[in-house]
Amino acid sequence: MLKKLRVGIIGAGGIATAAHIPNYLKCGEKVEIVAICDVIKEKAEKLATEFNIPHVFSNYEEMLENIQLDAVSICTPNKVHYPATMAALNEGCHVLCEKPPAMTAKEAEEMAIAAEKAGKILTYGFHFRHAPHVEVLKRFIDGGELGDIYAARVTAMRRRGIPGWGVFTNKELQGGGPLIDIGVHMLDTALYLMGYPEPDTVFGVTYQKLGNKKGVGLLGAWDWENFTIEDMARGMITFKNGASILLETAFAANVEKHDVMNVSLMGDKGGADVFPLKIYQEKHDTLIDITPSHLSKKDWYETELERFVDACLEGTTPLSTGIQGVYLQKIINGLYESAEKGEAVKMGENVTV
Known part of the structure; x- marks a missing residue:
């Protein structure tokens, strides 16, 4: 059993x-961040200096080949x-x-199969699962308080919240x-609370109505002329x-509130809204x-990273x-495929990993 986790960071x-990085450091003696890489090496060097990370690379394959690591964050x-996950699993790293x-x-399926064959952990950054709201509600659900959850509504809506940094608008x-x-976070939260049922059919529509026009940006300006996403x-x-x-x-819609993230669940014994948490019963x-009356104030990312390390x-x-x-990615891709075809899409064969 490992006594200290040697971690590499892919992407700066x-x-x-x-x-x-900050939440790995909160794990204290359990973790040592030994390497970081980014295609823009200057970004990795800046973080290495700030957080005292000894090894810096511009290529993750080179980092994985030259530094002994137990785990990586992608x-x-x-x-x-x-490709980064497959390379890390191939080198014997948890991901x-x-x-x-x-x-x-x-x-996603190839990644899951590779992790299983390597005997390594593969987990994803769905930090909303680690919110105290979700943890409390999960206990109520596991105790049968909502009964059979047969319907859910997932909302992740911004009024004018198009990211103007990074590559968020690059399809x-x-x-x-x-x-x-943002939608994927609430979708995963709903699926998690519902027990991750197997998807059958999806129907989706997408719109590009506001992002490709110059306008007010509550998160700053964005490159509306090169806006290629929905x-x-x-x-x-x-x-x-x-x-x-x-x-x-x-990311942008003509609605009243700017940033609404929520999951609503409906069961035959009760229902719930997650953010903020409220349970409805008769x-x-x-x-x-x-x-x-009280929920933990602990940072959700801190909980996520701490649990990954453990x-x-x-x-x-x-x-x-x-x-x-795999199930989540099938749903996401199915929604996009449905939107493109203008018709419902069956999810196909069962996933076996």
Whole structure:
């Protein structure tokens, strides 16, 4: 059993800087960040200096070949998730890959199979799962308080929240827009709370109505002239157990509130909204609402990174698994395919990993 986890960071952008590196360091003696790489080496060098990381590379394959690592965080544009994960697993590393899992379901399945064959952990950066709201609600669900959850509504809506930094509006590098950036978080949260049922059919529509025009940006200016993603996506997902999810997500839409992230669940014994957490039930011929008087203030990323480290050191199963990544990626790709074809899409054969 490992006593200290030797970690490498692939990608030196915002998520590595704000979430991964600082929270690895909070793990204290359990973790040593020994290497970092980025195609823009100056970015990696800057973080290496700031956080005292001894080895810097501009190529992740070179880093993996030359530095003995136990685990890596993959904090790159989505297009790099698959090749970087496969390379890291091939070198015997555990992997925490940022969301979404990959660009295609086939890639996600190959990643899950590679992790299983290597006997290594593959988990994804769905930090909303680690929110205290979700943890409390999961206990209620596991205790049968909501009964059979047969319907959910997923919302990730911004009024004018198009990212003007990074490659968020570049379809070639990201694979899509709000659906795979913010919508995917709420979709994963819903699926997790519903027990990750197997998808059956999806119907999706996407729009590009505001992002390709100059306008007000509540997150700053963006490159509207080279905007190649959708700015809104909507969809319906049905599952083989009869459940369904309605989804709506946007970087920019003419709505009242700027940043709404929520999952609503409906079961035959109760329902719930997650953000903020409120549970709805009928008891003793009375409709009641249940709200927690206190929730932990611990940073969700801190919990996520801490649990990943412990899973690697102790050999336990992480909260997010490779097989769940496959199901999620199938749904995402199915929604985009449906939007392109203008018709519902069947999810195909069962995933076996």
